[in-house]
Amino acid sequence: MNLPPLFVLAPETGFFVLRSNDAHSAPHRQWGTAILFGLEGPVTVLHAAGSTQGRIVVVPGDVPHVTRSRGPLASVLLDADVHRATLQALQGRPPFTVESSIVLSRVSALVEPGHPDVERGISRAVEGLFPTGSAPLGDGRIARLLGMLGGDEALPLPVLAARLKLSAGHVSTLFHSKVGIPLRRWLLWRRLVRSMPLLRVGSLAQTAALAGFADQAHLTRTCVRFAGYTPGHLAQALCPGA
Template sequence: MNLPPLFVLAPEAGIFVLRSNDAHSAPHRQWGTAILFGLEGAVTVRHASGSARGRIVVVPGDVPHVTSSRGPLASVVLDADHHRATFRALARRLPFALESSSALAQMVAVVARGKGAVARGAEQAVAGLLPTGSAPVGDGRIARLLDMLEGEEEHPLPVHAARLKLSTGHVSTLFHARVGIPLRRWLLWRRLLRSLPLMRAGGLAETAAASGFSDQAHLTRTCVRFAGYTPRQLANALASHG
């Protein structure tokens, strides 16, 4: 199976699908659950406490790791904000292998098509393996903050904290406790997601500026930190998908 790179975005569903050949990622920790499918052979995920190896490997959110595969690999990432139930179900777990011949066969068929409902097919394959779907954040103040940040991220944190009648320190502590990630890292993740559709047209410096990064280097560092690949690698995969 020698297929061109493929990167499919479905941000409205909080799902992203990346197909690569002979994959070797940089160390990274995505904000969401990653399900890795070895399309022809095993996938190996190395982390601080050991490794997991199999045709299907699940990487819980925010776990630093490196991925390698000698053959083609399909990665399905479920954004933690859209799939909070999945993130919570796997909290404090390390990467682990799963066996499901039906899910693997479905994923092989989905990515081989290369076009069409790739994200939907990937979501169906994953649904048979893990609990999926949204869940309330559990604190009305943080839920309100998330709504404010979606529409007015450019406002400094003290402005949002004042609206909530809380100190900035209290907001940061609450956010980390309820969402599961420090607020600053969450903001970087959201900016990265916002940048992904813009990469299709090229112009990474323009993409960085439009997404809220200080410059192209900042975008590149953030992309590698969260995704394990450079913006150029992802842009090429997006272009292959058309």
């Protein structure tokens, strides 16, 4: 099978689907749970504990790894901010394999060209593997903080801290302990998510500016850091005819 690349975005429901004919990612650590489907053969994930190989490999959130596949691959990412239940259920685990020929067959069919509802089909296919959806943060102050951030531009940390009646250092520590990553990394991840629908081949500098990155190089570094691929690679998959 040699199909054009495909990148399906559904940020509001927390699903991102990338299909490619092979994979050779840079080292990265995504903010969310990645489920890697080897469509015609195994996929290999290299990580600190060694390597994991199988037709379905699950990489829990924020685990540094490299993805390798010599054949077509479908990568499904469950955004940790939407699917916190998945993040919490798999927290502390290294990458692992799942044996489910039914799920593999479903996903293989869903990423075929022209499927009318990839995002909904993928969500139904994976929700039986482990918990999905929201989960409590365990601290109302962090919920207030996320509401203040609003998913767009962040207010200065001293302003946020003052509104919460905490010190800036306390806010940073509390955020890291309850959310799971440092506040600065989280802000970069949200900025990257905002940039994804804007990705276009030949217009990455404009995308970077619209999403709030300092420049195209900043966008590229952030994309590789979280996704393992350059924004140009994702842009080609998002608009394969460009």
